[in-house]
Amino acid sequence: MATFRPDEEDSVYIGQGAELTGAIKASGAVVIDGSFDGEIACGHLRVGETGMVKGRIEAETAEISGHVNADLTTSHLLAVGATGRVEGKWDCGALEVTRGGVLNGSAHVVETASERGRVPEPVEAEEDNLVEEDETPAPVTKLAPRRVPKLNLRTPRRAVG
Secondary structure (H helix, E strand, O other), rough: EEEOOOOOOOEEEOOOEEEEEEEEEEEEEEEEOEEEEEEEEEEEEEOOOOOOOEEEEEEEEEEEOOEEEEEEEEEEEEEEEOOOOEEEEEEEEEEEEOOOEEEEEEEOOOOOOOHHOOOOOHHHHHHHOOOOOOOOOOOOOOOOOOOOOOOOOOOOOOOOO
16 A cells, blocks of 8 residues: 655645645545545545544545544545544445454445456346256356256165165
8 A cells, every 4th residue: 555755746644633624636645644524535545543534535545544434435445454443435446454443334345347357248048048968058147047857866776684
């Protein structure tokens, strides 16, 4: 994950004890160790252990070790640390929660472009889709009703005595 560097352009740092309200838009990192109420749009968000965020957040990745009460959207990874607490609604590409981290609200893991390429296309199953012994079955992602032939099971007879 990205880290904050003071010399990096297009980055924001809110220190411990600072309280800000408004909107932040940065393509770089946003690090919050203080308190922020409003909207954040950034490349990477990191909320430190003393950080508190309320409002709406859109980021590529987010690393939460403090308290977030917001509608949170990450296009890639949402990582909640052991001291992190996320409340509200969050949509993310991937979710990582360390033991002790708290998630309270509703979640939706968004399908990323790379995953879309791996999803097979649905195949319509025919009603009489029986497989011969020499054929290998085609992958079917949609279940359809099939006619199953009657099975006759025979038990071998055992001699007694």
